[in-house]
Amino acid sequence: MKKIKNITRIEYNGPHGWWVRIMYDKKKYSKFFNDKKHGGKQSALLSAYAWMKNVKEKANIPDTQLFVGGGARSNTGVRGVSYCKNSNYYFASWNDANGKPAGTSFSVRKHGKEKAFKLACEKREKMEKWRLAGNVYPKDEFKKKQKKDLRQYTKDELIHIMRLKKLELGRVPTSRDFKGTRPSYHKFCKAFGGWNKAVAAAGLRKP
Template sequence: MPRSKENKGISRIDSKTTHGWFVRGYRNGKTYSRLFSDRKYGSKSKALSAAKAYRDELKQELAAIPKKPRHRRIVVSDKRNSTGELGVSRTTKTSPNGNHHECYSVSWRPESGVQKCTSFSIRKYGEKKAFKLAVELRRKMMREIHGAHFYRKLSEQKKSK
């Protein structure tokens, strides 16, 4: 059966002992499924018609179930991190004229699917101050995103591991 919007959520099963159309839907981690056997419905086409009717009914039922909110995963540590502060890295930027500039880059995700970043020049601020500014900005942004007690919760989470 070629894939089409008309047959979305319906698969054909043809094995040694089973022949029919399989309808499947998902909501909040649960799978809702049902097989429409060719034998039970008399033919392939009648089984497909019944499967489509069930699929449409299931679609309405699943739409009525509210989706659970997705929880954002908080990364506690990363073995590749060399600065000791997650989201802060020492990098070299190359300008359009070919000059190389050392800096500390800071990145954070204000919302799912969006990444923000900025950097602090080591030449302008010096090694220690550039790193300090980068860490302060990262921590400020994480508190804005996750709440004022973010680092307290994070240290508790690390202790429990």
């Protein structure tokens, strides 16, 4: 069974069931749904999910939390969208239904600052909707991922991406975190002469 955000399975000592926990705008919403009281494990989960959706609708809590200002993982006020001044690009990042990280970027020089930001937000929102629907990638996106990444990234740009990934993961990223993504870990190795050197250049580990 795939994990559902804000809902945790409880099977320790005591009654078994589902615990709904939501934190939003400094307010906490929580409720426990006992399996026995709700007619079994699946029925309890359905009740928990329905309660969660009702709470979010009444409190105007966005399901994806895309446009929540002041996010720790963003410097634009939009979760999953960041701007790199040195490279002059907006970056959109997301995880698919399997938790695999991915991302893309939009040039301010090519699109203009307002349009590049809008494109990054739209891309992030589109991929987040696909994730919530349980998809890994849309078919057209999957085909694009198979094409070779011919773009040349600057060192400053790669460092920014590396630091952003650390904020997303809550740890120093490994080469595996950049497999099948753009840029891939090969881009870091080529630019800095090795993965460990790339991590050190980003200031995330001593050389």
